[in-house]
Amino acid sequence: MNKINRKLWKYHGGLHLEEHKSISTGQQSALLPLPKRLTIPMQQHIGEAAHPIVDVGDKVLKGEMIAEASGKVSAPIHAPTSGTIVEIAALPVPHPSELNVLTIVLESDGQDQWCERYPIENYRHASSEQLRERIHDAGIVGLGGAGFPSYIKLNPGQHFAIETLILNGAECEPYITCDDQLMRERPEAILNGARIMRHALHAKRCIIAIEDNKPDAFSALNNALSQSGQNDIELVMVPTLYPTGGERQLIKVLTGKEPPSQGRTLDIGIICHNVATAAAVADAIIDGTPLISRIVTITGEAISTPQNIIAPVGAPIEELLDFAGRESGVNTQLIMGGPMMGVSLSNTNLPIVKTSNCFLLQPAEPTKPESPCIRCGECARVCPAELLPQQLYWHSRAKEFEKVQEYNLFDCIECGCCSWVCPSNIPLVHYYRFAKTEVWAQEREKEGANIARRRHEFRLERQEKVEREKAERMRKKKAMLKDKEGAKDDTAKKAAIQAAMDRAKAKREANQVDSTISASDSQPKSEL
């Protein structure tokens, strides 16, 4: 009933890829047997790492906060099960750099005993602030892959009126099916999450977008919507095309609008969240459950039974792979995420984190050699950001980083379409990542240099000021001395003048006497 024939738009480029999705959607999501040890990294989101608030030896209950957010862009972390903290140390995390990150190691007591939870009875009576605070405290981050703290994306500020809340259920990347499975299995949670988010945002309308290769997910949501008796959410089937699940591409498809380049979707009154994030929000508000587990797709040609597994955060990837069964005797490659945008991991002994949507185990294939670019332009034809990938490649290769930015390097969403079509098999996205990191490094350096320069200038200025003040003081002192001397001179002069005047006066008087005398002397003479 909600399948409205709504006008949809097209974005430039994109690819029709082999989906490989059905291999992992054959069965219900399985619950992973509780691992003995959970290694929980403090950095599972974009922003500042969380700060541990427990010590080694502490006993914690399931759902208890074990690390608090530090700063605005951060998220707290909770114990995925009950047990004892056995270690807090820097350990490797699933990240391409394979750097070590501060990690809390929790040994499960097997009880899986919940802490006290505080659901919000009726979210409709709660204020936006209350809901945001609860979502923040539940440690919810974007589960589509980026891991941006969700409460921030529910706080548009006073200057932005939110027209549309879009829930992204496109899941366009091959192999990944965790959102599909979630939509099939927990449609009510997604709808409730959508309503809560919409309430928090005061959004005028809410759309859930699903690619048309997931008819089961669509009908599950549609049924749940009919059963809820409300018709407040629009379900939209969008054509399957990679990368429609990209936020900007999805917005274009649904609204025909393009979020400004390097701007935010907020600027055009739209907020996008992943469907799994919505379900996590519903859990946090309605049940008071923090984000401590997620659905993970374990799939690939080297997995015996590809499937979706509900696993606690911190569970070793290895246990999930073993649960689904690994094909023996094959040299494999492990990819976190999908084949188009995922990252390759060299170690299976890493934990799953909040953003781990999929692990793909493939037989390792040797890389095809790279040939020269023949400027065929196929990359530009498929680029959903409408960039000129070959120009970007050319300038990235030449390390002309200003030129790369002129060609809008930072509008690249790294979807990989260009590399996929390249007949010369050039790892284009790799070059762009390289260029981006170089530009960032240069900017940091420039920033550092700027700070140093400012510091230097400030120092010079200060020195100058000191000198100036010193000179001023000297001048004043000199002037004062001079003044004093001058004053002395003055009195002497005055005294001299006075003396001279006195002398003159005396002389005059004397003269007068003289003249009087002489006059008296002469007068008779004249009268003579």
Place this chain on the structure above:
Amino acid sequence: MKSLISSPYTHGSSSLQQVMMQVVFALIPAIGVYFALFGWGILTNIVLSIIFCLGFETIIMWLRRRPIKSALFDGSALVTAILLAITIPPLSPWWIIFIGSLAAIVFAKQLYGGLGFNPFNPAMVGFVVLLISFPKEMTQWLAPIGAEGNGMGLLHSLQIVFGSTGIDALSGATPLDVIKTGIRMGETINTIIAGNPTFGQLSGSGWEWINLAILIGGIWMLWRKTIRWQVPVAMLGSLAAIASLFYLIDPEHYASPLFHLFGGGAFLGAFFIATDPVSGATSTKGRIIFGIGAGLLTYIIRSWGGFPDGIAFSILLMNMAAPMIDYYTQPKVFGQKG
């Protein structure tokens, strides 16, 4: 294991070799018709050209200390060799092909840095060098079908190619050449065509069949998406448009648009040469401009220039303009259109 550096970890099926081989396949019908019309001469051209081009490619890659095998098997030198061979008159002496290959592979391609770095189409550079340096040899085309050369055996052909026999008695001029000379002598198009067996239904007799075969190959490449429509459509469209204009004004002195399309190397240029991505424009809009420019220049050179056909020169001139065209036709980035 880190076999792949970063995502994507999957790749489409297309490869450089595949693209190049599609171009070669698309030329097969034309080569077949050539063979039927001119006999062994075209095959000796092609074989010699392939030997010389791949030889030069190998030598230069070796001198540059670059991987030889991948350069030889990417198919680019093969495409250049075949394109060059079919622009040279059949039964040309071996040294003509040697010099053409040298100019194409060594000077136009490798000295600029090899595949992907050449600003000019190598085959066209090879052709133009020959045309300017050896105008006599380069305009000695065999008269096709019905002429005596048609039945010439392989052995006889080889004797001619390697210089033990002359072919003067068998040679003729191309249709465009005949028209140009005729117009210069003050004749009208109709009298030129009426009095010369070189001409057939659409253009030159025999030539029209070769061009039809090239057109079929071109359309096949469009269908396979080996090439995109912009360049051929814009180039042939602009050539036909300007030819129609002058034909309507003065049909006595300007050949018909159909003759311009089927008479010379228009199809070969539009589908096989101007679509060379390395030396052409890459943006969609840019490719249309590139094609229009090449079409108009071709007509100008054919009608008022010193050479009978202008395809090679017009494409080389547009090659020069390609970087500038690309610079000014950049598409607007997503989110910057408002």
